[in-house]
Amino acid sequence: MPTGLQPEKILGELGKLWTELAHPEKGPATASGVLRACAMTLIVATNDAADAEAASEGLAQLMHEHPSRAIVLRPADGGELSARVFAQCWMPFGSRQQICCEQIEITASLAKLGDVPGLMLGLVAPDLPVVLWCRGPRWFAAPHFNELLALTRKVIIDSATCDSPRSAFDLIERLGSHDRIVADLAWARITGWREIISHSFATPADVEAAAVIREVHVQYAGPSAPPEALYLGAWLKRGMPHANLSLDRVDGPPGIRGVSLDDLVYQAGEGSTIEVRSPKGSHAAMLPPTTECAAMREELSIIRPDPIYERVRGAARELAA
Amino acid sequence: MDSPFQDPLRFERRVPPCIIVIFGANGDLTKRKLLPALYRLAYERRIPPNFAVIGNSRTEMTDDAFRSKMRESVEKFLENSPFDEGLWNDFARNLFYLAGDITKQEMFDQLKTRLGEIDESHKTEGNVLFYLSTQPSYYATLAENIGKAGLQQDTKGWRRLVVEKPFGHDLKTARELNDRIHTVFREDEVYRIDHYLGKETVQNILAFRFGNGIFEPLWNRRYVDNVQITAAESIGVEGRGAYYQEAGTLRDMIQNHLLQVMSTIAMEPPAVFEANATRDERAKLLRSIRIFKPEEVPLNAVAGQYGPASVGGEDLPGFRQEEGVDPNAQTDTYAAVTFHVDNWRWAGVPFYIRSGKRLPKRITDIAIRFKSAPLSLFPAELDDGSRPNLLIVRIQPEEGISLRFLSKHPGSGMNLRPVSMDFNYGSSFGTRSPTAYETLLVDAMIGDPTLYTRQDMVEASWSAVQPVLDDWGQRKFDFPNYAAGTWGPKESDEMLARNGHAWRVP
Numbered sequence: 002m003p004t005g006l007q008p009e010k011i012l013g014e015l016g017k018l019w020t021e022l023a024h025p026e027k028g029p030a031t032a033s034g035v036l037r038a039c040a041m042t043l044i045v046a047t048n049d050a051a052d053a054e055a056a057s058e059g060l061a062q063l064m065h066e067h068p069s070r071a072i073v074l075r076p077a078d079g080g081e082l083s084a085r086v087f088a089q090c091w092m093p094f095g096s097r098q099q100i101c102c103e104q105i106e107i108t109a110s111l112a113k114l115g116d117v118p119g120l121m122l123g124l125v126a127p128d129l130p131v132v133l134w135c136r137g138p139r140w141f142a143a144p145h146f147n148e149l150l151a152l153t154r155k156v157i158i159d160s161a162t163c164d165s166p167r168s169a170f171d172l173i174e175r176l177g178s179h180d181r182i183v184a185d186l187a188w189a190r191i192t193g194w195r196e197i198i199s200h201s202f203a204t205p206a207d208v209e210a211a212a213v214i215r216e217v218h219v220q221y222a223g224p225s226a227p228p229e230a231l232y233l234g235a236w237l238k239r240g241m242p243h244a245n246l247s248l249d250r251v252d253g254p255p256g257i258r259g260v261s262l263d264d265l266v267y268q269a270g271e272g273s274t275i276e277v278r279s280p281k282g283s284h285a286a287m288l289p290p291t292t293e294c295a296a297m298r299e300e301l302s303i304i305r306p307d308p309i310y311e312r313v314r315g316a317a318r319e320l321a322a
Numbered sequence: 323m324d325s326p327f328q329d330p331l332r333f334e335r336r337v338p339p340c341i342i343v344i345f346g347a348n349g350d351l352t353k354r355k356l357l358p359a360l361y362r363l364a365y366e367r368r369i370p371p372n373f374a375v376i377g378n379s380r381t382e383m384t385d386d387a388f389r390s391k392m393r394e395s396v397e398k399f400l401e402n403s404p405f406d407e408g409l410w411n412d413f414a415r416n417l418f419y420l421a422g423d424i425t426k427q428e429m430f431d432q433l434k435t436r437l438g439e440i441d442e443s444h445k446t447e448g449n450v451l452f453y454l455s456t457q458p459s460y461y462a463t464l465a466e467n468i469g470k471a472g473l474q475q476d477t478k479g480w481r482r483l484v485v486e487k488p489f490g491h492d493l494k495t496a497r498e499l500n501d502r503i504h505t506v507f508r509e510d511e512v513y514r515i516d517h518y519l520g521k522e523t524v525q526n527i528l529a530f531r532f533g534n535g536i537f538e539p540l541w542n543r544r545y546v547d548n549v550q551i552t553a554a555e556s557i558g559v560e561g562r563g564a565y566y567q568e569a570g571t572l573r574d575m576i577q578n579h580l581l582q583v584m585s586t587i588a589m590e591p592p593a594v595f596e597a598n599a600t601r602d603e604r605a606k607l608l609r610s611i612r613i614f615k616p617e618e619v620p621l622n623a624v625a626g627q628y629g630p631a632s633v634g635g636e637d638l639p640g641f642r643q644e645e646g647v648d649p650n651a652q653t654d655t656y657a658a659v660t661f662h663v664d665n666w667r668w669a670g671v672p673f674y675i676r677s678g679k680r681l682p683k684r685i686t687d688i689a690i691r692f693k694s695a696p697l698s699l700f701p702a703e704l705d706d707g708s709r710p711n712l713l714i715v716r717i718q719p720e721e722g723i724s725l726r727f728l729s730k731h732p733g734s735g736m737n738l739r740p741v742s743m744d745f746n747y748g749s750s751f752g753t754r755s756p757t758a759y760e761t762l763l764v765d766a767m768i769g770d771p772t773l774y775t776r777q778d779m780v781e782a783s784w785s786a787v788q789p790v791l792d793d794w795g796q797r798k799f800d801f802p803n804y805a806a807g808t809w810g811p812k813e814s815d816e817m818l819a820r821n822g823h824a825w826r827v828p
Binding site: 036038100192193195196197198199200202203205208211239240270271272273274277281282284285286287299303307309 | 325326327328329331332333334336338365366367370371406408409411412445744746
């Protein structure tokens with residue numbers, strides 16, 4: 002346990018913070034006071050000071066839907082462990098009472114990382130799930146990081162931040178081997194694509210027809226096939242086992258640009274629209290937002306194993322090989 | 323067979339291919355609720371491309387004129403959602419209109435032809451949902467005309483009928499309506515909509531009661547002192563005076579919405595969470611409500627009507643001064659009833675239900691007041707004298723659950739004061755909740771009637787209020803008996819005081 006930074010001290014500061022918020026003359030609360038909301042502990046391991054700022058901005062949005070005790074881990078080049086506490090508050094539209102969540106920011110050098118798990122043990126909100134959002138792969142190589150992982154029920158990473166899809170899938174495989182839920186924001190980013198494609202295969206007859214599809218093309222833009230394209234290809238192959246799968250690079254904004262399944266075509270269009278064309282006709286469908294925040298929202302709403310993702314990620318890893 | 327393309331953890335439920343025929347498509351409900359809900363479902367990718375809407379009313383209109391009218395409504399009444407031009411254009415291609423008189427058989431012959439054409443072009447697999455959004459007096463005729471045209475059945479798909487409330491004007495007319503509808507549609511094809519049951523927080527009552535182990539042991543006559551259900555509106559009749567004076571609060575709110583809420587709060591746990599098992603328990607509860615003898619009605623029911631008042635510097639008219647209202651109207655704009663549930667769980671526990679217009683604020687909630695501790699350890703003058711434990715389920719406007727209990731006030735001596743522990747639905751799940759109509763439309767198209775009322779539920783709730791209706795129908799009230807902006811007539815307070823209870827102030 003580090004000297005000078007005990008969980009009790011940080012929790013004491015949190016207690017003081019809530020007392021201040023509850024008194025309108027001292028805090029930003031209204032006359033109705035504030036409502037404290039917490040559904041989980043969300044530990045956010047950031048890459049550097051700038052990333053910690055970006056993460057805090059993202060948390061401010063996420064808290065509305067997933068109120069948490071957020072603990073932001075901010076790496077530093079050196080120095081002792083330090084912490085500060087503050088609240089994220091907002092006034093819901095039409096409400097008379099502010100809702101507040103608490104945030105703890107811990108600054109630690111890699112050398113001091115070994116002190117962090119012990120500190121975290123005392124800081125997690127009792128009896129609620131602990132989720133770790135790791136915003137970069139470097140943390141997984143840090144000493145004692147496994148002890149931090151041991152606290153968590155779910156780990157969320159973004160494979161797009163790894164050196165290559167292959168290294169990301171290897172990491173996910175390792176993390177998932179300890180009876181822990183692992184999620185990848187790249188998988189959440191293709192939920193809209195998968196959902197729209199699934200609409201073409203809603204009935205048992207459609208599923209049977211899918212089994213005889215011969216050509217599956219996933220089009221992506223970017224220098225090489227991103228994890229999203231690999232996931233989507235692997236997911237499609239589950240329902241079309243006899244098809245030839247091809248990942249095709251095209252011009253355009255990075256990401257998935259289209260999918261074709263024989264004569265069934267899904268093409269990214271203007272804005273968030275996807276045009277679906279088949280011999281029977283065409284129609285438009287809306288793709289949900291694929292921002293980091295939207296993907297995190299989706300992942301935080303699932304605090305249990307995701308059997309479909311677990312099946313697909315192995316196949317995606319093979320595709321990346 | 324499990325489809326490798328489905329992902330129930332991440333994908334929303336999706337409706338099957340179908341055509342919705344809306345009768346009364348030029349009315350307020352279609353514009354304000356139905357079309358915005360359908361558009362929102364399309365926005366969330368829950369409606370397939372092989373889907374169509376046929377609107378019907380008497381007004382002559384082309385398909386394009388109907389589309390442009392619906393676009394105006396969707397843009398105006400869409401809640402918490404963006405309007406997307408491209409998606410609308412795609413959605414609007416599936417909107418059609420058929421002008422015609424629903425009392426004339428030739429209109430249904432035209433509808434049959436149109437349904438055939440659209441089924442062919444849109445591959446809707448013969449599935450049709452008929453939505454009755456007309457004046458209630460046309461419901462039975464509509465169902466019968468659908469039957470005469472042979473539209474109620476199809477060799478390949480399903481046919482369903484959605485009926486808006488009110489389901490009858492009293493027990494007799496409700497039975498008549500059911501009988502006439504049943505000459506054409508089977509009960510399992512009839513979906514009677516009560517939009518209160520589609521509200522997220524009403525559904526959440528089931529999760530709260532049956533998903534947790536700690537509340538159900540307290541949920542009975544041994545621990546509960548009384549239950550109060552309040553549905554208050556701060557507004558008046560807002561241009562619906564002519565309709566409202568025929569209906570009144572007891573018919574408009576209590577017979578349907580609030581008795582359904584009460585059945586959800588008081589029902590026994592179903593054996594499985596499945597439509598008929600849940601509806602069986604609701605129906606059993608409604609049948610357990612004691613039917614008043616004529617002499618019991620004045621002791622257990624209070625009617626009120628608001629008079630003019632000045633509230634916050636604004637002069638508000640009384641009900642009888644509202645547009646379209648008879649200056650001598652005997653309509654109840656406020657109703658309070660004490661219901662008694664004669665079953666083992668609730669015997670002796672009064673359920674007080676009140677609803678009214680022009681009350682101090684808009685709120686719907688359920689308060690379960692628990693009995694006091696069996697032995698009072700603390701001098702009575704140190705607490706506020708009331709039974710301290712109160713569980714409040716707030717349905718609107720701020721959905722949530724609060725538990726009130728006593729706590730020691732800091733300082734010397736045992737000074738107790740009530741404190742509240744709150745769960746706010748919006749703060750814990752900040753995600754946008756679907757509107758009641760989105761939920762209920764999807765359920766009807768999927769064929770899940772859990773949140774729809776069944777014939778026996780409708781008749782049981784009419785049976786419960788019929789003695790009150792009979793009594794009030796014969797009396798001449800000295801209205802108005804409460805001023806706009808107050809919590810109703812004093813007789814309502816007296817009704818509770820006779821049992822040693824008092825209305826809480828929400």
